[in-house]
Amino acid sequence: MDSEALKKYSALHPKPAGLTLHYGTAGFRTKAEQLDHVVFRMGLLAVLRSKAVTATIGIMVTASHNPEEDNGVKLVDPLGEMLHPSWEEYATQLANAEEQELQKVITEICQKAAVNLHKDALVFIGRDTRPSSKKLSQSVIDGIQVLGGQYHDYGLVTTPQLHYMVCCQNTQGQYGKATLEGYYEKLSKAFMELIKQSHSSGESQRHLKIDCANGIGALKLSEMKPYFPQEVLIHIHNDGTKEKLNHLCGADFVKVHQKPPGGLDMKPNERCCSFDGDADRIVYYYKDTAGHFHLIDGDKIATLISIFLKELLAKVKQNFNMAVVQTAYANGNSTRYLQETLKVPVHCVKTGVKHLHHKAQEFDVGVYFEANGHGTVLFSKAAETKIRQLVKEEKDDEKREAAKMLANMIDLINQTVGDAVSDMLVIEAILALKGLTVQQWDSLYTDLPNRLLKVQVADRRVIDTTDAERRVLTPPGLQEKIDVLVKKYKLSRAFVRPSGTEDVVRIYAEADTQENADALAHEVSLAVFHLAGGKGAPPQPI
Numbered sequence: 194m195d196s197e198a199l200k201k202y203s204a205l206h207p208k209p210a211g212l213t214l215h216y217g218t219a220g221f222r223t224k225a226e227q228l229d230h231v232v233f234r235m236g237l238l239a240v241l242r243s244k245a246v247t248a249t250i251g252i253m254v255t256a257s258h259n260p261e262e263d264n265g266v267k268l269v270d271p272l273g274e275m276l277h278p279s280w281e282e283y284a285t286q287l288a289n290a291e292e293q294e295l296q297k298v299i300t301e302i303c304q305k306a307a308v309n310l311h312k313d314a315l316v317f318i319g320r321d322t323r324p325s326s327k328k329l330s331q332s333v334i335d336g337i338q339v340l341g342g343q344y345h346d347y348g349l350v351t352t353p354q355l356h357y358m359v360c361c362q363n364t365q366g367q368y369g370k371a372t373l374e375g376y377y378e379k380l381s382k383a384f385m386e387l388i389k390q391s392h393s394s395g396e397s398q399r400h401l402k403i404d405c406a407n408g409i410g411a412l413k414l415s416e417m418k419p420y421f422p423q424e425v426l427i428h429i430h431n432d433g434t435k436e437k438l439n440h441l442c443g444a445d446f447v448k449v450h451q452k453p454p455g456g457l458d459m460k461p462n463e464r465c466c467s468f469d470g471d472a473d474r475i476v477y478y479y480k481d482t483a484g485h486f487h488l489i490d491g492d493k494i495a496t497l498i499s500i501f502l503k504e505l506l507a508k509v510k511q512n513f514n515m516a517v518v519q520t521a522y523a524n525g526n527s528t529r530y531l532q533e534t535l536k537v538p539v540h541c542v543k544t545g546v547k548h549l550h551h552k553a554q555e556f557d558v559g560v561y562f563e564a565n566g567h568g569t570v571l572f573s574k575a576a577e578t579k580i581r582q583l584v585k586e587e588k589d590d591e592k593r594e595a596a597k598m599l600a601n602m603i604d605l606i607n608q609t610v611g612d613a614v615s616d617m618l619v620i621e622a623i624l625a626l627k628g629l630t631v632q633q634w635d636s637l638y639t640d641l642p643n644r645l646l647k648v649q650v651a652d653r654r655v656i657d658t659t660d661a662e663r664r665v666l667t668p669p670g671l672q673e674k675i676d677v678l679v680k681k682y683k684l685s686r687a688f689v690r691p692s693g694t695e696d697v698v699r700i701y702a703e704a705d706t707q708e709n710a711d712a713l714a715h716e717v718s719l720a721v722f723h724l725a726g727g728k729g730a731p732p733q734p735i
């Protein structure tokens with residue numbers, strides 16, 4: 194390690210005094226002006242990680258659905274997964290080290306993680322469209338170069354595109370080509386193969402309006418358009434040319450406020466969807482003829498995909514095990530529908546994509562989605578190999594055709610991480626193949642009315658949870674209070690947990706009516722406020 198270079202460059206990326214940040218569920222995320230030293234140091238860490246695992250590592254500069262003024266950074270592990278949890282701690286240590294301690298902390302990480310500094314390192318870099326992202330990604334490069342790492346800067350890409358590139362690179366092209374063209378070609382080819390077999394739909398069925406949150410999704414979808422024939426009719430809205438990123442639009446806005454985004458004029462029964470700021474989340478929605486807004490969230494996306502895959506799996510007759518992975522935020526009626534009507538096992542894990550991804554890896558076919566629209570499907574290697582073999586060798590026409598569809602689904606789905614572009618194409622293909630309208634899809638089950646609230650407390654870490662975050666252990670008395678409140682309402686459920694991305698405690702409640710869900714959420718938020726050290730004025734009724 195060149196100590197002089199490290200000193201010189203870290204002085205160019207000074208840490209503001211007294212600032213402490215944590216590598217959370219979405220990496221580091223805060224105001225962009227506080228992040229320069231963090232991204233420089235994550236450049237250093239990416240090199241160490243690359244040397245430790247002898248593989249290419251990714252680093253993405255984005256703050257997803259946060260306001261434009263924020264930014265963030267996260268590392269991508271060799272197969273496109275989120276950074277390994279043991280390294281999250283190193284990331285936090287490195288980001289918070291004082292400048293004079295930096296070399297010592299690096300040496301400690303090298304010892305603990307058995308990093309051989311003489312090995313080569315390669316880091317792939319990507320960034321979103323925020324005004325601050327370009328400069329921050331330059332600082333990442335400084336960090337990489339100080340430790341003698343090589344890099345490839347992909348510039349503007351969606352988060353899932355970067356995950357894809359890293360996976361392609363580390364699997365020697367088995368997953369695809371590590372280029373944007375490679376990504377567009379792979380997805381568009383699989384999509385076209387799939388919809389070839391659809392007989393349905395007049396022209397109106399083929400239109401889709403997409404709110405791109407004024408972010409990177411708009412740029413990348415425009416780049417992808419030429420890969421599709423003209424009959425694929427996607428209309429890009431909120432493309433970032435007029436309004437601010439994520440402002441009154443995007444998947445998070447639509448999900449949280451349960452209303453349409455600005456900048457998109459919806460006609461009755463028109464199918465619309467929203468991406469988030471880095472295009473790893475997607476939700477669908479429409480307005481009925483009476484003008485009512487209907488949200489189709491991650492749970493209903495998981496349900497549609499599960500129905501489709503279950504039918505195909507029944508046709509190929511291979512006894513593959515399939516499961517759906519959700520979090521506590523999944524609507525109660527989605528869980529009921531999956532378990533009771535579709536008869537698919539459902540597992541509940543802690544919030545955060547890494548937990549869902551990890552659980553989904555246990556099955557031949559693991560469908561995972563957060564209610565907010567982040568999700569994908571994982572196929573085991575054994576299942577994939579068998580499916581591809583059936584495509585080549587199976588004599589029975591029905592079985593072979595089903596295997597072909599599954600093989601195309603495998604190619605269309607970005608298995609590295611939730612991907613709005615890939616998920617959108619999966620959904621559009623399924624709707625076309627099954628001849629379903631957006632209303633028919635929506636009517637699979639009716640969401641239980643629900644409400645998501647947040648409360649500020651002095652220290653959100655006083656809330657400790659168990660049972661996949663569905664029950665609280667501390668502070669004492671809070672769970673008992675929630676139990677009493679929940680009993681007041683029908684079909685009700687409520688839980689609270691500290692956010693991993695914001696300095697708040699989140700409250701979720703559902704019940705038989707919207708009024709009851711709102712009342713329950715409010716009462717639980719008051720209990721949190723009083724028992725967990727609420728800040729400022731007590732929460733007001735909704």
Ligand code: NG1
Nearest residue numbers: 218219544545563565692693694695
């Ligand atoms: P937190 O802030 O920990 O609730 C939010 C989302 C997660 C996940 C992360 C990462 C909700 C309720 N929470 O986490 O599901 O997507 O952001 O972006 O939607």
Ligand code: ZN
Nearest residue numbers: 257469471473
């Ligand atoms: Zn995102």
